[in-house]
Amino acid sequence: MSALAPELSAAYLKAEGIGEAVIAADEPRGLPMGLLFQWKVSGIAVTDYQTFWEREAGFIAVSDFDPAWFVYADGCRRGWTGRVIKRVLDIVLGVALLVATAPLFCLCALLIYLETPGGVFYRQERSGRYGIPFDLIKFRSMRNDAEPGTPQWASQNDPRVTRIGKYIRSTRIDELPQLINVIRGDMSLVGPRPERPFFVDQLSQNISHYADRHYVRPGLTGWAQINYPYGATVEDARQKLSYDFYYIKNQSILLDLFILLSTVRVVLFREGAR
Numbered sequence: 001m002s003a004l005a006p007e008l009s010a011a012y013l014k015a016e017g018i019g020e021a022v023i024a025a026d027e028p029r030g031l032p033m034g035l036l037f038q039w040k041v042s043g044i045a046v047t048d049y050q051t052f053w054e055r056e057a058g059f060i061a062v063s064d065f066d067p068a069w070f071v072y073a074d075g076c077r078r079g080w081t082g083r084v085i086k087r088v089l090d091i092v093l094g095v096a097l098l099v100a101t102a103p104l105f106c107l108c109a110l111l112i113y114l115e116t117p118g119g120v121f122y123r124q125e126r127s128g129r130y131g132i133p134f135d136l137i138k139f140r141s142m143r144n145d146a147e148p149g150t151p152q153w154a155s156q157n158d159p160r161v162t163r164i165g166k167y168i169r170s171t172r173i174d175e176l177p178q179l180i181n182v183i184r185g186d187m188s189l190v191g192p193r194p195e196r197p198f199f200v201d202q203l204s205q206n207i208s209h210y211a212d213r214h215y216v217r218p219g220l221t222g223w224a225q226i227n228y229p230y231g232a233t234v235e236d237a238r239q240k241l242s243y244d245f246y247y248i249k250n251q252s253i254l255l256d257l258f259i260l261l262s263t264v265r266v267v268l269f270r271e272g273a274r
Contacts (some may be wrong), residue, residue: 001147010039010041010042010044011158014042014043016141018044018131019043019045019046020044020045021039021047023048023049024048031099032204058223058227058246060245060255061242065208067128078251082252086253086256087188090183090188093183095183102147105177108168109139110166111185112140115163116136118143118230120140121138121140121177123135123136124136125195126197127196128214128216129214130214130254133197136178136179137150137181138174139168139174139175139176139177140165141161141165141166141168141169143160171267186217187217187219188220189214189219190222190223190256191221192214192224192246192247193224194218199220199237202234207241210237210241212238212248213244215248216226221263221266222247223243223244223245224241224244224247225266226259226262226263
């Protein structure tokens, strides 16, 4: 210990009002155990840089993703009680929201029917929990011939979007029918955005651990959706995956409630929709 700089001592750190030490060394095992022990017994928190960065930034960078560290997190080890509570809340809140928005639901369906020929609802295959596909239900916001060939992401000012479609997409009204998916168990109210299998295959080839986001049910809203705008590139998908990892690792009922309340802000200010 005598060879260490005085400013590394626990007494010095406490005198400076420092209550946490972040270890960002390339090889933490090379640090003196005596020093770390001195910090701990003196009440100074010792945190690895990955945990510190995750806490402060609100995401887990894909480049820093470590499966061995990840799967032992509280969210990943969530017991059956937490899963049951989440499912019950999905059903109760899903039914309540469906009933509360029934007038809007009917009005939207009527306007879509009157504006363009075709069905009111749009079904599209998406990847669910464990990658199992399901049919996602939305209000149709594009022309019937919007996608005759290869699947493609929506773009800013997409010409395929109808007049009614532009409004319901910006206000997220087009996603109301997904409450049916939530009630029947395809989705949760909160979770990673459900992606199309075509894009999942593409993104999995370009982004490490992309398929690991399917550890939980996809959500009507989520941590990535409220923190990152709509993305239509591989880099956007990489950034959103960082937020998905954070949610999966830290998922809890309180976090879900925070995300649901924050979604109200996103909807009211029409953030990130296309």
